[in-house]
Amino acid sequence: MPQERPLRADAARNRGKIMEAANRQIIAHGPDVPMEAIAEDAGVAVGTLYRHFPTKADLVRAVLDLCLGEIAADAEAAADRIAAGASALDEFIAFSRMVMENAADNKAVKAAARALGTPIDEGEHAQQGRDAMDRIIAAGKAEGSLRPDLTVDDGYLFFATVPIDQPLAIRERWFTLMMDGFRSEVERSADAPDRG
């Protein structure tokens, strides 16, 4: 077992700069951003990217995993608040809305959503998020506010189908419809103006 020698100081520094730059660039321009752009943003040469990540796909994967991690952390926070007494329905809706809004203007999240079901969501972050979602949904069902047959996969489905390229109003409407599909019958939304 070859001991991992620690990174040289400059190497560690550059690795950080690369991750930050890649994060910025992918958030702004999506995973198709050229390696050159990331290198320039990081203030290093392209070759350096390749010293740290054998291939572009590896770099992108690392960034997307980071995104997934942040979302998973939010899910955990929501689950914790529920455990501490907060309304499961409120937390579920707030978390879902947050995911939607992130996906709308963060192309990394968008790409991560599109990548669900691919190798990307097999990292530990994905599992962490899945567990938190499970807690939220179980609480919602116990509370009677979410449909009894709801599963974590439904949450992922939500994530994966956010209408990213549509205008805000459309996205809001989609959100209403999805949430109404997720609720138990008695709990339907009140924001529809003209219903009996």
Place this chain on the structure above:
Amino acid sequence: MPQERPLRADAARNRGKIMEAANRQIIAHGPDVPMEAIAEDAGVAVGTLYRHFPTKADLVRAVLDLCLGEIAADAEAAADRIAAGASALDEFIAFSRMVMENAADNKAVKAAARALGTPIDEGEHAQQGRDAMDRIIAAGKAEGSLRPDLTVDDGYLFFATVPIDQPLAIRERWFTLMMDGFRSEVERSADAPDRG
């Protein structure tokens, strides 16, 4: 106003072959398929594609518009059946399912869905489909089976968010959830196994 001189015989023939080939190739591989591939499939040289379509985007647009036309025709057929006495809810669901299944393995439909809200859906086919959807939804509301605030845009939203890259079971589940979101309260789905 320059009179459109009719196409020369060989030109007309080639135009047909190109449209067919482009349709095939885009259905199979999506709009990113190389022009070379389309040319080869059509049995002509790339230059010929450019004689008929100034740019690749124009060719793709033509193919997607064709797809939209077929879907619009299906919507009209459904609307007509409703006018003739068929259940609006049944027709709405059947049409929606058809759209979903098409989008699943027809990359042209998928691309057309993604292109909603872009210049592509401003052709006459788009308007035709919109009108038919309007008739279907109005009937469903009159029947009391669709939520009173449903609009044609919601139908487009459905179209645009089909979870294309997910496995069949996931897509079916999504369909259930969406349809439950579209129905009026009293009409919720019965395919959920474990609800009281």
Place this chain on the structure above:
DNA sequence: CATAATCATGAACCAATATTCACATTAATG
């Protein structure tokens, strides 16, 4: 069938991008 207008051909051109590699720098070590 002769002529001109139209059309088809496909090699060449160009731009974008991932990736490599010979060489230059820099940090760790004694």
Place this chain on the structure above:
DNA sequence: CATTAATGTGAATATTGGTTCATGATTATG
């Protein structure tokens, strides 16, 4: 500080894919 292993550099390479254009073929017309 001398040595060397690790690291950084960025021009060069390879590939892909859209687009053009000089040339040759085909069709329409009188």
